[in-house]
Amino acid sequence: MKEKIQNILNEINEFKAENTETLENFRIKFLGKKGQIQELFAEFKIIPKEQRKEVGMLLNELKNKAKEKLFSEQKTFQAGAKIEKSNKDLSMPVDYIQLGARHPLSIIRNEINDIFSRIGFTVNEGPEIEDDFHNFTALNFPEEHPARDMQDTFFIEKDPDIALRTHTSSVQVRAMENSQPPIREIYPGRVFRNEAISARAHCIFHQVEGLYVDKDVSFADLKQTLFYFAKEMFGEETKIRFRPSYFPFTEPSAEMDISCNICGGKGCNICKYTGFVEILGCGMVDPNVLENCGIDSKEYTGFAFGMGIERITMLKYQINDLRLFFENDSRFLKQFKDAL
Numbered sequence: 076m077k078e079k080i081q082n083i084l085n086e087i088n089e090f091k092a093e094n095t096e097t098l099e100n101f102r103i104k105f106l107g108k109k110g111q112i113q114e115l116f117a118e119f120k121i122i123p124k125e126q127r128k129e130v131g132m133l134l135n136e137l138k139n140k141a142k143e144k145l146f147s148e149q150k151t152f153q154a155g156a157k158i159e160k161s162n163k164d165l166s167m168p169v170d171y172i173q174l175g176a177r178h179p180l181s182i183i184r185n186e187i188n189d190i191f192s193r194i195g196f197t198v199n200e201g202p203e204i205e206d207d208f209h210n211f212t213a214l215n216f217p218e219e220h221p222a223r224d225m226q227d228t229f230f231i232e233k234d235p236d237i238a239l240r241t242h243t244s245s246v247q248v249r250a251m252e253n254s255q256p257p258i259r260e261i262y263p264g265r266v267f268r269n270e271a272i273s274a275r276a277h278c279i280f281h282q283v284e285g286l287y288v289d290k291d292v293s294f295a296d297l298k299q300t301l302f303y304f305a306k307e308m309f310g311e312e313t314k315i316r317f318r319p320s321y322f323p324f325t326e327p328s329a330e331m332d333i334s335c336n337i338c339g340g341k342g343c344n345i346c347k348y349t350g351f352v353e354i355l356g357c358g359m360v361d362p363n364v365l366e367n368c369g370i371d372s373k374e375y376t377g378f379a380f381g382m383g384i385e386r387i388t389m390l391k392y393q394i395n396d397l398r399l400f401f402e403n404d405s406r407f408l409k410q411f412k413d414a415l
């Protein structure tokens with residue numbers, strides 16, 4: 076019996092699997108129900124009592140050795156098989172996880188936030204669904220103003236009117252209602268207008284509005300602040316110019332142009348050969364608006380400005396179709412991977 080055990084043990088020790096088939100044969104031959112080890116266990120019943128302890132231990136050891144061999148061969152054999160199959164260099168560094176890119180509008184919004192933060196503006200936000208008071212009335216829109224018309228505004232409810240905000244100026248109203256000057260804030264956010272979608276217009280877009288209310292705030296402060304912004308955003312060489320304009324909530328009002336960042340002011344098709352491109356609306360906050368929001372217009376003055384983030388982004392990256400921002404085409408979006 077002992078000799079048989081030793082012989083089988085030798086055979087097991089020498090065994091090397093060449094493929095799954097020889098490995099399976101090994102399992103059947105030694106560890107199967109009718110295998111050699113099982114046979115020995117059957118014989119074990121008839122050996123003399125005084126040998127049982129010793130032989131029993133040897134038999135158990137043999138069985139464990141056979142199992143160990145089976146597992147270890149399985150492992151090396153499987154690992155080896157994988158290398159053969161995949162033909163890959165397993166010592167190569169792993170692929171980097173594909174990271175997403177920030178949306179170009181987020182990149183520019185963050186940059187605008189940063190630029191104004193550096194001169195003491197804080198960032199604030201307000202709701203996208205607004206009542207008539209915050210979107211229009213408090214901002215001095217006359218009762219019959221065409222901007223209140225169904226054509227421009229997405230109304231959600233009528234009487235009282237609830238709408239998707241048409242500009243971020245509504246947040247200016249909320250800020251003045253809730254705090255007293257000095258107020259120096261910017262309000263980035265999404266706005267909605269009932270417009271046909273084209274390369275130059277969309278029913279959803281993004282704005283940043285800025286507001287500064289304090290004692291003795293003047294148009295000179297407005298001009299200097301926006302000049303600083305234009306240079307930070309578009310480069311030190313950038314020139315600005317103001318054209319008189321009209322907004323119900325500012326008086327006087329202006330539109331600000333910057334020297335074309337594509338041609339440097341020489342004239343190209345982006346600036347329509349004028350050398351300048353419009354980037355924002357601005358003005359001194361109308362005293363009526365201050366009063367509507369609970370601020371004493373004899374003591375305080377303020378300026379406000381509002382710009383479209385899409386417009387700034389298009390100028391900055393030379394994008395010529397607004398719709399690209401909303402289509403989520405990864406071929407477009409992944410170009411901004413290294414932008415920030």
Ligand code: PHE
Pocket residue numbers: 241242243244284285322325356357358379380381382
């Ligand atoms: N709210 C204006 C718009 O949406 C922009 C603006 C903001 C103009 C603040 C003047 C002052 O067009």
